[in-house]
Amino acid sequence: MYWDRRVPESRSRRALPDAWGTVKAARLEIERSHGRKELPAHTFQSSRALSGNIRVPGDKSISHRALMFSALAIGESTVEGLLEGEDVLATASAMRQLGAHIERDETGTWHVHGAGLGSLLEPKQALDMGNSGTSTRLLLGLLASHGLSATFTGDASLSGRPMNRVIEPLSQMSASFDASRGGTLPLMLRGASPAVPITYRLPVASAQVKSAVLLAGLNTPGTTSVIEPIATRDHTERMLTGFGAKLEIGEQDGERLISIHGEAELKPQNVVVPGDPSSAAFFMVAALIVPGSDITIENVGMNDTRAGIVRALQQMGGSIDELKNREVGGEPVADLRVRHSALKGTDFDPAIVPSMVDEFPVLFVAAALAEGTTRTTGLEELRVKESDRIATMAAALTLAGADVEEHEDGLTIHGTGGEPLRGTPTGASVKTKLDHRIAMSMAIAGLVSRDGVSVDDTAPIATSFPSFMDLLSGAEAQ
Numbered sequence: 001m002y003w004d005r006r007v008p009e010s011r012s013r014r015a016l017p018d019a020w021g022t023v024k025a026a027r028l029e030i031e032r033s034h035g036r037k038e039l040p041a042h043t044f045q046s047s048r049a050l051s052g053n054i055r056v057p058g059d060k061s062i063s064h065r066a067l068m069f070s071a072l073a074i075g076e077s078t079v080e081g082l083l084e085g086e087d088v089l090a091t092a093s094a095m096r097q098l099g100a101h102i103e104r105d106e107t108g109t110w111h112v113h114g115a116g117l118g119s120l121l122e123p124k125q126a127l128d129m130g131n132s133g134t135s136t137r138l139l140l141g142l143l144a145s146h147g148l149s150a151t152f153t154g155d156a157s158l159s160g161r162p163m164n165r166v167i168e169p170l171s172q173m174s175a176s177f178d179a180s181r182g183g184t185l186p187l188m189l190r191g192a193s194p195a196v197p198i199t200y201r202l203p204v205a206s207a208q209v210k211s212a213v214l215l216a217g218l219n220t221p222g223t224t225s226v227i228e229p230i231a232t233r234d235h236t237e238r239m240l241t242g243f244g245a246k247l248e249i250g251e252q253d254g255e256r257l258i259s260i261h262g263e264a265e266l267k268p269q270n271v272v273v274p275g276d277p278s279s280a281a282f283f284m285v286a287a288l289i290v291p292g293s294d295i296t297i298e299n300v301g302m303n304d305t306r307a308g309i310v311r312a313l314q315q316m317g318g319s320i321d322e323l324k325n326r327e328v329g330g331e332p333v334a335d336l337r338v339r340h341s342a343l344k345g346t347d348f349d350p351a352i353v354p355s356m357v358d359e360f361p362v363l364f365v366a367a368a369l370a371e372g373t374t375r376t377t378g379l380e381e382l383r384v385k386e387s388d389r390i391a392t393m394a395a396a397l398t399l400a401g402a403d404v405e406e407h408e409d410g411l412t413i414h415g416t417g418g419e420p421l422r423g424t425p426t427g428a429s430v431k432t433k434l435d436h437r438i439a440m441s442m443a444i445a446g447l448v449s450r451d452g453v454s455v456d457d458t459a460p461i462a463t464s465f466p467s468f469m470d471l472l473s474g475a476e477a478q
């Protein structure tokens with residue numbers, strides 16, 4: 001076991017003897033989970049036309065933030081439409097450990113009694129972040145300006161993901177860290193009280209890093225600023241403003257400048273979470289590629305910083321109509337009518353990447369069935385998601401019979417022009433590598449395949465979309 005000793009080891013162990021034991025236990029658990037024996041494999045077969053109206057679960061990004069911000073407000077907040085996926089449940093459980101009271105009533109509304117900004121409790125046990133990068137990076141930010149220590153653990157996938165991108169700015173704000181070698185989980189954080197405000201220019205286009213710094217700024221005296229050269233999803237800014245924090249959003253030399261005034265008092269809110277465009281994307285692509293399909297996906301979040309996939313699929317010739325544009329919980333929302341279409345291979349401008357960063361795996365499936373060649377570039381960030389999504393999708397689509405070339409920063413895919421993919425060979429299955437988006441993307445590929453697509457492990461789907469299999473069979477049956 002190797003540790004990057006940013007905080008002298010003796011200091012961390014003295015401060016957190018129990019947590020250190022938990023870290024070691026978590027490490028063993030991670031090693032065991034690499035060798036899990038029985039995985040819920042599934043073969044997805046060619047489908048008849050999809051039809052009917054469906055609703056996908058609540059937005060994952062907004063759900064995490066709704067729980068976190070409610071936990072910082074004094075009094076009761078409610079959250080309707082919360083995504084009850086494993087990632088969000090990891091956030092709920094962490095916020096409970098930090099002192100919030102969180103419960104779900106029989107109608108499905110969540111009630112959060114906040115502990116208050118600056119009044120979070122030191123967690124007695126390690127915070128288990130499961131598979132969730134968002135929970136981890138946002139909570140590291142939040143706790144960085146609270147005078148407490150906490151240990152963060154996660155599954156094998158999360159334990160391979162880079163945390164230095166938040167450790168660096170949060171260390172500048174005076175928090176200290178003891179992370180595994182290379183800046184990964186398990187790690188220990190010691191928050192600073194008071195923390196020091198900074199102005200931080202994002203070296204990567206990441207809403208998680210932006211949010212980590214802004215959340216640290218929330219309990220820091222003075223003004224903390226983030227400069228964002230490339231705009232990323234803005235749910236943190238919108239929602240913190242809604243909860244009563246003081247934010248200013250402007251421009252500096254053509255870049256976005258977001259400033260937060262610290263030591264604010266957050267007021268409880270009633271949050272309504274719109275449907276997740278990232279989950280809707282699987283059904284958009286399914287309806288576009290399965291002949292005869294015509295579905296309406298209701299209540300889909302259409303925030304410009306998130307809805308790149310709709311524009312990308314329309315650019316490929318996909319028939320997607322936005323109906324009943326409206327606002328839900330301060331976010332633009334629409335119903336999307338999606339009909340089977342002859343898709344065309346397209347060269348995508350890398351500028352679209354931040355607005356659909358999680359949707360590329362399923363876009364690759366659309367490209368594999370399109371007429372002609374699709375080229376994507378600027379996707380380096382996909383290599384540090386739940387899996388290396390460039391390599392994992394290249395291997396998965398190739399196994400299913402698609403014609404794919406892998407590059408450092410993207411894929412070039414020569415489509416079949418609507419002809420079904422061959423499917424996975426007998427006895428072989430796609431490796432999903434604990435990545436929900438790979439499992440669901442390849443499930444959709446199976447719907448237009450001759451021999452079906454076998455996926456080695458469907459369990460990760462529950463991290464973001466627990467009702468995926470039921471909704472898919474429902475849409476096939478209508």
Ligand SMILES: O=C(O)C1=C[C@@H](OP(=O)(O)O)[C@@H](O)[C@H](O)C1
Pocket residue numbers: 060061062134205206207208209211233357358381
């Ligand atoms: O802020 C968020 O809620 C998220 C930001 C994105 O991550 P990065 O900030 O690492 O790009 C995205 O991939 C993730 O699913 C959710």
Ligand SMILES: C=C(OP(=O)(O)O)C(=O)O
Pocket residue numbers: 087131132133134135358385386437464
């Ligand atoms: C990258 C994702 O999530 P996270 O970073 O929260 O694990 C995702 O949901 O595709």
